[in-house]
Amino acid sequence: MSGGPLSGIRVLDLSSVVVGPVATQFLADYGADVIKVEPPEGDLLRKLGGASVTPDMASKFLHFNRNKRSLVLDLKRDDARGVLRSICAEADVVVVNMRGKALQRSGLTCEDLRAVNERLIYCRLAGFGQAGPYAHKPAYDTIIQGSTGVAAALARVNGTPAYVPMVMADHVVGLIAVQMILLALYQRARTGLGDSIEVPMFENMAAFVMAEHMYLRTFIPPLGGTGDPRIIDPESRPLPTRDGYICVSANTDQQVFAFFAAVGCPELKSDPRFCSVVARLNNVRAYFDFRSQALRSRTTAEWLEIFDRDSVPAMPYHTFESLMEDPHLRDVGLLREVEHPSEGPIWNIGLPNTLKQGGAREDYLPPPKLGEHTHDVLEEFGYSQAEISRLTAASERTSGATGTREGSSR
């Protein structure tokens, strides 16, 4: 037993790359037995996630696939699909991110799988909802960012559309998928009924962006344009100091007036442009321009000390490198060195949140090699050595061939 609130829950994860693996890793971290079903060539992220110590174990793959087991099944084959259905009969949750036609071809639709297990929670991560004209279209993080206003937000700042330099849509929608799966598990705990969930990336990210930037067009007729001016202002950024940058966020009158006093301009609290939340909102350019010039005389460390004393919310600006050395992260133990059986020592990103009664699982399963648990899982589900050999021998051949076609990751 792994321990954790989801101990005893079995998840069959047919998803790949980021959106699905983010979701199932949360379930795995809290105790679910997540069986990651991979095609013979493996999850694309094994290669797409960069160089690795041994082939197909890219860093990004490692960060989204701990605490899971890898089962290779070639779902183009009838026997492999039969195996999958037999595992589904004993699973609690299935997560898929294939398109509709592929699901139908493989016999992996919700109807197919809930026919063998009516308590099953079937979660489909789709690019687009099935009730609209984009239903058939494929989706990846960037095209979702570009089509839902994420890139438009950057265009409002800089003039040119650009993607947020993170797989933000995948990552955010993965978090939302967890909500929906937990909601269905909670419901099932009360009613005994499984469920079918659809989580479309496009609709989710459109809602995410529009909640902020529909802004004055929320009202009918509109009270003004789209885009929150405080957020899309080009000066909404870390402020330059004598030796670098600092992050300051003064929002209430009390904080802003303390900021004005700290930078030597206490009289600005009476300036009609800056004397209230609404006044500053209506004069956001002037306010931000003032801020961007106000801190150049002292170092970041000096300002941090002053702002800490005067209760002005402020934090150091971190690069990726300095973040890894941050003293707070070190003390809370977010990053821990773990020994991966094949990759050697790696930094594992721990769980940021705590539950007092029932926390995370007690053990730690390193991110799996491709097909590492194929034999174990099939044996657990009652397959004989002969059956396992038939299934795995063929799969390994296919895997080798594809590996060559894609090239090694070193």
Place this chain on the structure above:
Amino acid sequence: MSGGPLSGIRVLDLSSVVVGPVATQFLADYGADVIKVEPPEGDLLRKLGGASVTPDMASKFLHFNRNKRSLVLDLKRDDARGVLRSICAEADVVVVNMRGKALQRSGLTCEDLRAVNERLIYCRLAGFGQAGPYAHKPAYDTIIQGSTGVAAALARVNGTPAYVPMVMADHVVGLIAVQMILLALYQRARTGLGDSIEVPMFENMAAFVMAEHMYLRTFIPPLGGTGDPRIIDPESRPLPTRDGYICVSANTDQQVFAFFAAVGCPELKSDPRFCSVVARLNNVRAYFDFRSQALRSRTTAEWLEIFDRDSVPAMPYHTFESLMEDPHLRDVGLLREVEHPSEGPIWNIGLPNTLKQGGAREDYLPPPKLGEHTHDVLEEFGYSQAEISRLTAASERTSGATGTREGSSR
């Protein structure tokens, strides 16, 4: 009864601005009775979220506070704190985002509240975990973005640190808080025990960013630097066409080779720089530079038709305005005109996800006016008219005074 999987769950929401309200709105959308406890001056977002039809009903406030009821309590007063504790005795979930000292002063720590209700799930949204040196520091979205590598990701693209032009940290951590609350509710359904949850923004966003951009420093010793080069490349953006932009995301060999063929360069599939996932990753600048020039000869609509036919993942680039007119969003009904009792017609952003068995709540509660439900809620909890009058009379006076100080939002 509201219906929905969380029907019967009572949430006392003491949070404000975005991170908490995002979380509690999800609970409300799925049927929980969310009582939003506001100070006499109201949630800061009522003003900070922009202009409104009537005072203190900014668009951003509307999008994060539907399906909730507003109860004004001045928690500086003993009698108000007593009311709060008596409601907590009958609540399932409490959400707070105050700092430690304020919680202690108000008698709202986990220990205080679980003393009156051991089944209570107490969720504290903190800026920083309590086990590290930043525990006492205040947090807002931008300083979390700047200190967790979000601003650094943009610096890696453009040279200058900048915030993502969305309240991304608040919004993402709010989604994560929902996960933790649902996990605790699920656990309670099985064990009968409440729990205490801590969700620190800094640690959560550091984990979010580092999972992507720790990259080759994941390995000890490092295999290279931080930052996924595919993601932080300046050409990772919607591609210019003859009349605008288009979002294209070709990742597998099949998709990329179809893209090469569609743009009239089928021979590139044999180019050693571009012939495999790994080759393109190692030559990402050359690959992205090629893409950024390849589509200038035709219109976006022409390319969309070609890519759709050839199975190259592509979508139109949307501005905020064109997104609101998108035919898919229209057909799935994500944006719906609703009549707000005081604000008139507004666009409500619907729920992007579907659960077949048990979906969202059946009714729709418009985002509340400040203190709209104070009387009803207090009456429900057994307070007499005289007691309610005493509590509300004083609160209304304070509210009026603060409203004047901050100015009207029009």
